[in-house]
Each structure stands twice: as structure tokens, then as C-alpha cells.
Amino acid sequence: MKKIGLMGCGAVAGYGHIPAILKTPGLALHAVYDPNTAALEACRERFGIEGTFSDPELFFESGIEAVSITSPAPVHRENVLGAAAHGLPVLCEKPLAMNRAEAEEMIAAMAGADAALYAGFCYRFSPSALKILELVGEGAIGSVKSLRLIYNWNCHGKYTTDAGGNRVIQERREGRMLEGGPLCDCGTHQIDLALFWTGSKVTRYCGAGAWVDDYAAPDHVWLHMDHADGAHTMIETSFSYHHTSRNQRSEFVYELIGTGGVIRYDREARELSLENAAGRQEFPFHPEKSFEGMYAEWERALATGTSELLTSPEDAVRVVEIARGATDEAIAAVALR
Ligand SMILES: NC(=O)c1ccc[n+]([C@@H]2O[C@H](COP(=O)([O-])OP(=O)(O)OC[C@H]3O[C@@H](n4cnc5c(N)ncnc54)[C@H](O)[C@@H]3O)[C@@H](O)[C@H]2O)c1
Known part of the structure; x- marks a missing residue:
């Protein structure tokens, strides 16, 4: 069972990602992170998730083994760089980044951490x-x-x-x-x-x-x-x-x-x-x-x-x-x- 941490508890996490993670036999939703504490509380209530974090460092150090990023596109870079700093593989919602320069920085950081990065295109x-x-x-x-x-x-x-x-x-x-x-x-x-x-x-x-x-x-x-x-x-x-x-x-x-x-x-x-x-x-x-x-x-x-x-x-x-x-x-x- 891989322990997944999810960043960004908004709309697409609620109707798409979290239900899918909960249905995938080899994955366990271990922790969720969102800077908005109301969004975290709503997530805890709706899905019964106990590991809720508004501090990214505590989230990354909670024992997670891989990160799913479902935050808005302008903060994908910040979230991917955080995962790379902790050597964690990432599945990042589309669009991966706001532009080529950002995306290249994210790819280099993940390669430097020897951690796999994929973009999540569910279609x-x-x-x-x-x-x-x-x-x-x-x-x-x-x-x-x-x-x-x-x-x-x-x-x-x-x-x-x-x-x-x-x-x-x-x-x-x-x-x-x-x-x-x-x-x-x-x-x-x-x-x-x-x-x-x-x-x-x-x-x-x-x-x-x-x-x-x-x-x-x-x-x-x-x-x-x-x-x-x-x-x-x-x-x-x-x-x-x-x-x-x-x-x-x-x-x-x-x-x-x-x-x-x-x-x-x-x-x-x-x-x-x-x-x-x-x-x-x-x-x-x-x-x-x-x-x-x-x-x-x-x-x-x-x-x-x-x-x-x-x-x-x-x-x-x-x-x-x-x-x-x-x-x-x-x-x-x-x-x-
Ligand atoms: N695959 C699809 O079909 C599909 C559909 C809708 C949205 N999306 C993509 O999913 C992403 C999120 O879209 P949404 O509609 O759920 O947005 P949303 O605004 O509903 O939710 C985003 C959540 O991320 C949180 N957040 C803000 N800053 C953050 C940070 N620095 N780190 C982590 N979380 C942070 C917000 O508080 C919010 O709870 C976007 O990239 C969007 O393009 C994909």
C-alpha cells in the first residue's frame, strides 16, 4: 500500500482525485495539505481523512511516499519543488506549469531527486x-x-x-x-x-x-x-x-x-x-x-x-x-x- 499525500483540497480533488485514490486498492490517502483551513476541514468531514495539514513541511514529513498535486496551476511549481526536496514522486494536475521555464525547473528538480514526475491528464x-x-x-x-x-x-x-x-x-x-x-x-x-x-x-x-x-x-x-x-x-x-x-x-x-x-x-x-x-x-x-x-x-x-x-x-x-x-x-x- 503506497501512502499518498494530496496537495490542494478543492473542486477537482473532491469530485475526481480523492474518490479515485480511495477506490485504488494499492493506494492509501495518508495526508492532505491545503493552506486554506476551511477547505481542509471540509475535506476531513466529507472523506473522514485525519491527516490534514496547513503546514507543508509537516505534510511532507508525515510519512507519505508519493504526492498528488491538485492545487491551482500557478502554485504547481511551488508544490512540485517541495516534493522534489523530499525525494517524493509526483502526479501533477494539468497544466504542469504556467510556462516552459517553470516546467523545466520542476523537471530538473525532480530528476535531481531521482523521483518520477508525471502530469495528470485524466482524459x-x-x-x-x-x-x-x-x-x-x-x-x-x-x-x-x-x-x-x-x-x-x-x-x-x-x-x-x-x-x-x-x-x-x-x-x-x-x-x-x-x-x-x-x-x-x-x-x-x-x-x-x-x-x-x-x-x-x-x-x-x-x-x-x-x-x-x-x-x-x-x-x-x-x-x-x-x-x-x-x-x-x-x-x-x-x-x-x-x-x-x-x-x-x-x-x-x-x-x-x-x-x-x-x-x-x-x-x-x-x-x-x-x-x-x-x-x-x-x-x-x-x-x-x-x-x-x-x-x-x-x-x-x-x-x-x-x-x-x-x-x-x-x-x-x-x-x-x-x-x-x-x-x-x-x-x-x-x-x-
Ligand atoms: N482534470 C480535470 O478534468 C480538471 C478539472 C478541473 C480542474 N483541473 C485542474 O486542477 C487544478 C485545481 O483546480 P480546481 O478547480 O480544483 O481548483 P480549486 O480552486 O477548486 O481548488 C484548489 C485548492 O488548492 C488550494 N491551494 C491554494 N494554494 C495552494 C498551495 N500553495 N498549495 C496547495 N494547495 C493550494 C486552494 O485552497 C483550494 O482548496 C488546476 O490545475 C486545474 O486546471 C483539472
């Missing part, structure tokens, strides 16, 4: 994403030439209602726009999936944006990437799709177009299908995230010292660089108008 572990990897690997659509990865949603909406019944700005969406917007946040999953499914490096990329709302970063972004093997990926992602509509609507589609057919995943239609010369095949649908699959793989990686499926720190840096670079390119292009 890879959806059984649907793994089925797509299998279909691509067995040549079901021939050679993959074009990927269309679309995730347009409202990021919980522009407004919410406060305790007094007043319409107020939704802070979660606001925070994510200030951290760089949809490509730097959710869109990093799509960039990661393109690397995962093609197995081919990105040789060139460019970004373009639209400003539906008024932030420094674009809230609706397009990214084009050329891969070394000749494939092309187009990602479209938005935090302002129906952001002021009464009803929530989203689009979430993966299409992989090859020389011999098309694989299509459509979350709203609950569809995973393959169309090729043999006709149409449908496969069981699964939601796009799997924290349980990710932790099962991390457990294997902690035991064996290697993983073919978790995102390497080198790929995670490239994801950060592309997401930030394309967003900055979109901003610079508008400044020239």
Missing part, C-alpha cells in the same frame, strides 16, 4: 480514449491524417446567484479566464490527446482567437498543429459557448480522420463509432474523464518505475508551451488589427 484514461488508441494502433482507419478535437462550453456560465439571490459574476470562470482561458485550461487535454493518439511530435502550431467576452485572453480559441508524421490537428475550444444562455449547451467531439476511415466520439450524442470500408461499428460510450483509470496506472507506475500511458514531463512541457504560445499569438494578432 487519456477514459475507456473511450483508450479504445481510440487501440483502433488507431491496429490500423482501423489506416494512417491518421486529420484530428478535429472540439470542446465548447460555458465554463459554469458567466453569472451565478449569490446567497442573497443577486446575479453575480461566476468566479470559477473568471479565474480560469485570468489564468489564460480555455486553451490553457481544458484545451490542454485536447493537445495531450493529439500527442497520445498520434504518437507524433508537434513540429509547428498557430493559434487564433475570438473575444465573445472581455478578457485579456480570447475566450474562444482555435489551434492548428502539424505533426512530424504528416498528420494535422485542429482544436476548437470555448468558455463562452452559451455563457449567458438560460440553458447550458456544449459541444464535445473527437474526430480522427484516416486514409481508411473515421473514428468519431461525441459526448452529447453518447457515441463512439468507427466507419471504414467494412461499414459502421459502434462501441460502448464512456465519459471523457477517468480519474480511476489514471490512478490505477499511477499505482502501476509507482510499483514498476515506468508508464507507457501517463503523460511524460517532456510532453507536458510541450503541451504548456503550445497552449500558452497559441493563446499569446491570438492576442498579438488582435493587437495588430
Whole structure:
């Protein structure tokens, strides 16, 4: 049983990471750290965790053997450097860092401590994403030439209602726009999936944006990437799709177009299908995230010292660089108008 320490007891820890750790047979949630004592108390009450720490040193010295980082992106660097100083392996939520310089410092610190660092991209572990990897690997659509990865949603909406019944700005969406917007946040999953499914490096990329709302970063972004093997990926992602509509609507589609057919995943239609010369095949649908699959793989990686499926720190840096670079390119292009 590996004793896991988790840093950052917020939303994604509560609905994804902690339940998944508790369900993974070879992992035990030994300690949690958060500078916010109210978040710690809520975590203790909800999950019955006794090892709660608001002092990082006491957390690192509590007997933990590996660290899961689920704090906001701007503090990933500080958390990873803390784990490295204690020689502890890390699984860090996406995005690994805010930029390449930060990520390189984190990777060097972990390498210096001889401790494994992986970025936690839970979309890879959806059984649907793994089925797509299998279909691509067995040549079901021939050679993959074009990927269309679309995730347009409202990021919980522009407004919410406060305790007094007043319409107020939704802070979660606001925070994510200030951290760089949809490509730097959710869109990093799509960039990661393109690397995962093609197995081919990105040789060139460019970004373009639209400003539906008024932030420094674009809230609706397009990214084009050329891969070394000749494939092309187009990602479209938005935090302002129906952001002021009464009803929530989203689009979430993966299409992989090859020389011999098309694989299509459509979350709203609950569809995973393959169309090729043999006709149409449908496969069981699964939601796009799997924290349980990710932790099962991390457990294997902690035991064996290697993983073919978790995102390497080198790929995670490239994801950060592309997401930030394309967003900055979109901003610079508008400044020239
Ligand atoms: N994989 C996914 O599908 C998914 C979904 C949502 C968020 N995320 C990622 O997860 C991370 C957290 O997002 P969230 O929505 O849970 O945020 P959140 O704001 O709900 O929670 C973050 C928690 O971290 C704590 N924190 C603040 N500073 C800290 C520090 N220095 N060290 C440790 N903890 C600290 C906060 O007090 C808070 O409790 C982000 O990187 C985000 O991009 C991933």
C-alpha cells in the first residue's frame, strides 16, 4: 500500500482525485495539505481523512511516499519543488506549469531527486480514449491524417446567484479566464490527446482567437498543429459557448480522420463509432474523464518505475508551451488589427 499525500483540497480533488485514490486498492490517502483551513476541514468531514495539514513541511514529513498535486496551476511549481526536496514522486494536475521555464525547473528538480514526475491528464484514461488508441494502433482507419478535437462550453456560465439571490459574476470562470482561458485550461487535454493518439511530435502550431467576452485572453480559441508524421490537428475550444444562455449547451467531439476511415466520439450524442470500408461499428460510450483509470496506472507506475500511458514531463512541457504560445499569438494578432 503506497501512502499518498494530496496537495490542494478543492473542486477537482473532491469530485475526481480523492474518490479515485480511495477506490485504488494499492493506494492509501495518508495526508492532505491545503493552506486554506476551511477547505481542509471540509475535506476531513466529507472523506473522514485525519491527516490534514496547513503546514507543508509537516505534510511532507508525515510519512507519505508519493504526492498528488491538485492545487491551482500557478502554485504547481511551488508544490512540485517541495516534493522534489523530499525525494517524493509526483502526479501533477494539468497544466504542469504556467510556462516552459517553470516546467523545466520542476523537471530538473525532480530528476535531481531521482523521483518520477508525471502530469495528470485524466482524459487519456477514459475507456473511450483508450479504445481510440487501440483502433488507431491496429490500423482501423489506416494512417491518421486529420484530428478535429472540439470542446465548447460555458465554463459554469458567466453569472451565478449569490446567497442573497443577486446575479453575480461566476468566479470559477473568471479565474480560469485570468489564468489564460480555455486553451490553457481544458484545451490542454485536447493537445495531450493529439500527442497520445498520434504518437507524433508537434513540429509547428498557430493559434487564433475570438473575444465573445472581455478578457485579456480570447475566450474562444482555435489551434492548428502539424505533426512530424504528416498528420494535422485542429482544436476548437470555448468558455463562452452559451455563457449567458438560460440553458447550458456544449459541444464535445473527437474526430480522427484516416486514409481508411473515421473514428468519431461525441459526448452529447453518447457515441463512439468507427466507419471504414467494412461499414459502421459502434462501441460502448464512456465519459471523457477517468480519474480511476489514471490512478490505477499511477499505482502501476509507482510499483514498476515506468508508464507507457501517463503523460511524460517532456510532453507536458510541450503541451504548456503550445497552449500558452497559441493563446499569446491570438492576442498579438488582435493587437495588430
Ligand atoms: N482534470 C480535470 O478534468 C480538471 C478539472 C478541473 C480542474 N483541473 C485542474 O486542477 C487544478 C485545481 O483546480 P480546481 O478547480 O480544483 O481548483 P480549486 O480552486 O477548486 O481548488 C484548489 C485548492 O488548492 C488550494 N491551494 C491554494 N494554494 C495552494 C498551495 N500553495 N498549495 C496547495 N494547495 C493550494 C486552494 O485552497 C483550494 O482548496 C488546476 O490545475 C486545474 O486546471 C483539472
